[in-house]
Amino acid sequence: MTIKSPFIVIPDLISPSLCEQIVDDVGFHSPDFDVKGVPKVSRCKDDTYEQILYKRVKPHIASFEQYYNFEHKLTERFIFEWMPQDSLIDVHCENCEYIENKWVKTKQRDFTGVLFLCDYNERAPFDTDFECYGGKLEFINHNFSFNPNRGTLVVFPSEPRFCNASSRVLAGDAYQVRFHLAAKTSYIHDMSLFPGDYRNWF
Secondary structure, eight states, X not given: OOOOOSOEEETXXXXXXXXXXXXXXXXXOSOOBOTTSOBOOEEEOOHHHHHHHHHHHGGXXXXXXXXXXXXEEEEOOOEEEEEOTTOOEEEEOSSEEEETTEEEEOSOOOEEEEEEOSEEOOSSSOOTTTEEEOOOEEETTTTEEEOXXXXXXXXXXXXXXXXXXXXXOOEEOEEEEEEEEEESSOOOOOGGGSOSOHHHHO
C-alpha cells in the first residue's frame, strides 16, 4: 500500500534572513491582554510582505492541485500572527463552526498554509531573536504536532478532521503566517486516500 500524507511540508520556502526581516518589519509592537492579563495572539496584514510571500507560494499551487486533486480558485489574504510568551491559539477548524452538535462549513476555505518564521528550541543556549519554546502546530485528531522551523511551510485540508491549535509559548515569541486556498468545487477529503498516521506519513 502506498502511504500518502495529507500534509504537504515544504522546508526552506523562504530563507532565515527573510524570516527575520519580516519579524522585524511587520507592525507588531506591544501585545494585547485578555481580562486576566494573559497576552493574546496579535494578527495583522502587510501588503509588501504578502506580495513577496505570495510570489514564493504561487509556483507551488499547481503541485498542491495535483497532490490533492482540486482546482484552485483563489487565495485569501496572508495573515501575520505573533504569539508572545504565555499566549496560545486554541483548537479551531479553519472553515467550520461547531453549531448544534455538528460542524457547519461557514467559510469557503479548502486548504490552509502555515509558514513558520521562528525556530523551536527547548535547550540552552536560547536566542530570543529568532527562537521560541512552545508554539507547536498541533493536530489533535492525529495526535502529533509540528515544531516551528524558520521558513518551513505546512499545508493541510481546512476541514474538521484537521482542527489545529498552537501550544502555549513558554519562552521567546512565536511568529508565523497563515493563509487559505479555496477550490473551484468544494474539496471533500477522503481519508482512505491517505492511509496510515504520522508515524509513516513523514
